[in-house]
Amino acid sequence: MASATAGADAAPTQSDRDDVARRLLHSSEALSYDPAQEVDWETPLDTNHHGASPEWSTLYGTSYWAEMTPEQQRELTRQEAASVASTGIWFEMILQQMMLRDFYAKDPTEPAFQWALTEIADECRHSIMFARGAAKLRAPAYRPRRLVVELGRAFKTLAFGEAAYAAILVAEEVLDVMQRDWMRDERIAPFVRTINNIHVVEESRHMKFAREETRSRLAGAGWLRRQINALVVAIVSYFIVTSMVHKKVYANAGLDPERATREAKNNEHHKSLLRSSCSGLMEFLGSAGLLTKASMWIYKRANLL
Template sequence: MMVIMSSATPTAPEREDFALRLLKGSAKKSYEPVVDIDWDAPLPEGLYFLPPHMLSLYGTPLWERMTDQQRLELSRQEFANYISMGIWFENMLNQSLLRAMMHSSPTSHSTFYELTELGDEARHMLMFGKAIERVGVEPFWPTKRGARRVNAMAMIFRGPMLWIGALVGEELFDAVQRQILDDGDDIQPLVRRVMRIHVTEEARHIQFARDGIRRDVGTLSRRTRLALSNLHGLGASLYFGHFTRRGLYDRIGLDGAEAQRQARANPHFHATLRAGFEPLEAFLREVGLMGPVARRMWAKNHFL
């Protein structure tokens, strides 16, 4: 019998035990959105798609002049924009995970969990796409240049940077989704169901990424640690720019440039961003990866 020796990088026993626990959790509670969501259920009239106080124009002079229908439509468009960004990010994360697996043992529990996460993320992309289709709007899709950037970032996310990138995407969205669920009584049932499924499964992904960072951070060189602690600040302008994209306001018949200006200066919206970033900021401080440059970037874009 020929014995094939694996040249893949071995995984620490503690990481394997942690991955096994997450695998068991996934086996007990995972979702199949195609069948676990009633896609044919009606969308009740008059219900928002996001809580009004979380919308980018809430509390601005322009908000006070908007009709109820325009406010509802803004919530629909911002919901579609939000989960469109989720599709981009999860596409990028899956590309990065697949590349990383080429350097991992195909028989480790960590690889098994990464494959489970890949499956989760693929179903989330399908769920988000079907949700956008169901609410009846066009997705907010990247330009050709933007798509190239997403693919380029997937190439950069390796080792500890992969887990930092995963958290910057997952934790911020997770915190915002939990705010949506907390204010869910007046929100569309479809939105609540999509958010509930995503929060449940992303909780395991966040635990896996946090464990990866805690495991690796002590082994990093000073130079690598300095780079990692500041590079994640690049996500601040990316998020802020896309959360307040002009197309949101053009679609509902507002003066896009003026609406964007008011949204970006809106203290109510800044408070929503800070609440969304707070858990991630606390974790990055805990592991010593909130560098001064990154802190300035996040603060400049109103996440701090």
């Protein structure tokens, strides 16, 4: 991993950015999905299936998990998957607004402008897909706590440049690693696997754009600017990751919420899984000069480092 004091990689030129945007547009034309047609929304939910890989459950590996019946384990993973989807919708709405602000009144003939609108359209479809998926999993609407919602409201209004795109990247990368496991797991409901596959394929393009924009916006940035943005991105990352699984999932799965919350908080298996899944992300942030001592402390608190 790059050190916390490492400088950024060479910034992409305008020509590089245009080339990346064109490739992403061509890729989107060649391989995109319509969730309304691709996902099996009609077949009733089979409760013999999980909603997420059991190993990704916040309670997997705990004494409580060992005491749970297979039915309770499956119900918990379904509620957790729905919670992750709800958090995804929340952040995708933030992402869309940041990108619209960023490209407001810019040259619509540029490939990056056209890609931004393509990505926003993708995110609209993804949010609807996640919402329908959560409903089919028989889950309520899980929202981040009020403080986090209001912080998100401020962030989507004020964030710009590398802080916006690096935060987008964090949210997408963390979810991507989970879903790559889930889409291959035959223990998971088929419609959920399809949702994960669609999201992984299309988000890979979004992550490429976020990386390029982060590098580009950091071109010529000084030490202080990198320190500030590294801290902002880390704080946003903390709230995204800690909001993914709402504590109400435990009661909705028929568990003791206090015990479940306590054991999930101390679950070293889940913490280790998060850290290993974010190794590539941390390497990128380090190479971009966005992994500082202060930000590393926050990432460790979020179990991302």
